Every structure is written in C-alpha cells, then in structure tokens.
Amino acid sequence: MEDLPSQIQQAVQEVDQQIQPQIAKINQQIDNNQAKVLQAFTNQQMAESHLSGSTGYGNYDEGRETLDRVYAEVFHTQAALVRPQFVSGTHTIAVGLFGCLQPGQKLLYLTGKPYDTLQEVIGMNKRQAGTLREYGIEFKYQPLTNDGMVDYSHLAQTLADFQPNVVAIQRSRGYEVRPSYTVAQIAEMIAFVKERLPEVIVFVDNCYGEFSEEQEPTEFGADLMAGSLYKNAGAGLATTGGYLVGRKDLIEKSAIRLTAPGIGSHEGATGPYLRGMIEGFFLAPQVTGSAIKGAIFAAALLEKLGFVVTPKWDEPRTDLIQTIILGSAEKMVQFARAIQKYSPIDSFVQPEASPMEGYEDQIVMAAGTFVEGSTIELSADGPIRPPYAIYLQGGLTYSHVRIAVAHACADIL
Structure with a gap:
C-alpha cells in the first residue's frame, strides 16, 4: 500500500499493531469453528460422489441429504433444509415464517421493527399481495430501548397481552445503528420468552451471524433459524441458496411451503450448485473470520x-457488519465508490444512490462481487437517510479488506 498518502500509511501501521490482540482471538475462533465443521463432514461421511448434484425432481439426492445432516x-x-431454490435470505425467512404460522395466528418481533424487505413479507405495506397479513396473521413488534436493547421492562406484558404463536429475533442490525445481538443476548431473550410461553415457537433470523462466534442460537432453544448462502455459510462459493435449521416438524412444514404438500423436503434438484454449497460451508469458518478481521481493521x-463507528474495534463481534x-x-x-474502485469485479463502475425493490429510501451500494448480491464478499451499502451510515461487510480475504478500506479512507479524506 505504498501508493497511499503518508498520513494513511502511518495510521494503517499504528492500527495493525493496535488490533493484534483481537486478530489473535479471531484466529483461535476460526480454528475452533473449522474443527466443528470438519467433524460434521467426517461424521456424516461426505463423499466425492455427493458433489455432482441432481437433475429433474432431485429424488434420492444423497449429496443434498448429507449436506442437510452436516448443517x-x-x-x-x-433437521436442516439447505436448498438452492431459496432465492435470498428474505425468501428463506419468509418460507420459515409461513411454515411456522397458520392463518389467524400471531407473530411478535422481539427485536424492534424488522428491516425493509421483511416488512413487505409481513404486510406492513398493505398494497403488497401474498403477505402474512393477507393470510390473517396478526403482527406486532416490541420497540427497543433508547440504546437499542430489548425492552424487558415491557416485554412480559406484551407477551401476556398479545399471546404470540411465533416470536422472531433478528440477530443482525440490518440498516439500523443499533447493535447486533450476541448469542449470549439471544439466549437470554429465548429464556425470557420460553419461561412465560413454553409452547411458543422462537424463530431466529441468523443472516450475517454464522461462525461469527463459536456457538449459535439453536444451541440455546431457538426452534427454527434461517440464513442465506450469499452470506457467511456460502463463503463466496455458493452462487445461490439459503438454509433453515431447527425442529424436524418445523423443517418439514417449511419444506412444504418451499415445494408443495406431499413433496416437502424429498424433491428439489441441486444441479450445478451443490458442489459450491458443500465446499462453501467447509470454508465458511475461515472466510467469515477473514471478514471479521477486516471489520476490526476498518473500525480501528x-x-x-475521526469517524464514528459501531461496533468499535475492540468490542465483541456477532456478525459481519x-x-x-x-x-x-x-x-x-x-x-x-471507493470500495467499488478497489473491487475485483466491476471496479470501473461508479455507484449512484437509486431506488431498490423492497426498500423505502434510495440505496447506494458498492458490490464488486463474483456472486451478485453476495455480502460475504466485500461490499458497502446503506439507505440515504440520517444519520447517513454506510454498512461495510464481508471480504473473502483479510488483505483485500485492508487494501480497499485504506484506499477508501484516502479517497474520502
């Protein structure tokens, strides 16, 4: 990075020394998560013959079924449902919610107002067809405290009055300045809810969270959890897809919503996608760790x-953002524009703020990625609204994040 201004070069050198203790912690986390994934691959006897994928109906796809067991x-x-037929994280979450909820039931979001694309799924935009609202599902969200935490002082009363059938937790901040929630905080939320409503289904949106810590919300009572393969779990190799993990009955109900009654999880060709899904999940701990190290560097x-950042470089991390x-x-x-300029793909393109389907405000987005929309690869985006925050995430390699962020700092200064 010898082409950087001397001020930025000096700052980079100081930051590299400053963050070393945090980088060492992430390296240990990578090792532990990699060992866990490797053990699952060997326990489930993943074989070379499983990498080819299937066509047509996808009956008896041993690779698909083995990957489900690994997850x-x-x-x-x-159980798990890992499929290329999931078109995005939002789609995966929608399938899970439709699988959990029946007409006339109630959904409570514990972690404040859900992000823009899920508002469309729920039906907060009353003009949208096919929503949970249209199926007679009642929705409420619990406002957060001023510091972005769950409002436990009012939550007990909300649970008693509303009597939800499903309680949803959004792990990551989305396009909000509030903190993302650690697994320990989510465990506390689950325990609080289950103590008062033992039969309620707890659903977790785990997007951006996989392998960001050494444990996951499903280890603490989450009944169903969703994520996208464009993010951590796909490691940049999965070119489409999402996953649901959880109780066997809820996985099968969700599979029915993805396919059809009588088909459920038993069909669905994996075609050319399965190899990337399998290899991507194996590499996910390493790639996720690289992205987190990049976020620590960027924050510092x-x-x-002189910029305000959250989380700070030495604060706990629970996602990529x-x-x-x-x-x-x-x-x-x-x-x-600076992040786009230092991307491997479409570096010559200049991002502009523009409307995007599913969002209320104009969005500016830098994403010079190998997989369209992949946020495990380095990207920067945000809605054009106060406080004018941009959300940096991803990075297949730590070196790429360091180079791109350092040059972006030089450009904006």
Missing part, C-alpha cells in the same frame, strides 16, 4: 481518522 450437526438441530482505522457514520449523503456515495 443439522453443526447447528445442533434435529476509521475511528482513528461494520457501521460507519459518515454524516452526509455525499460522503456515503464517495465511500461506496
């Missing part, structure tokens, strides 16, 4: 240069 073992659940460097408050729409666009 179930890693996440400590009864940008804070040193690094929030950087830039203070103006112009700086958001400038930062996104």
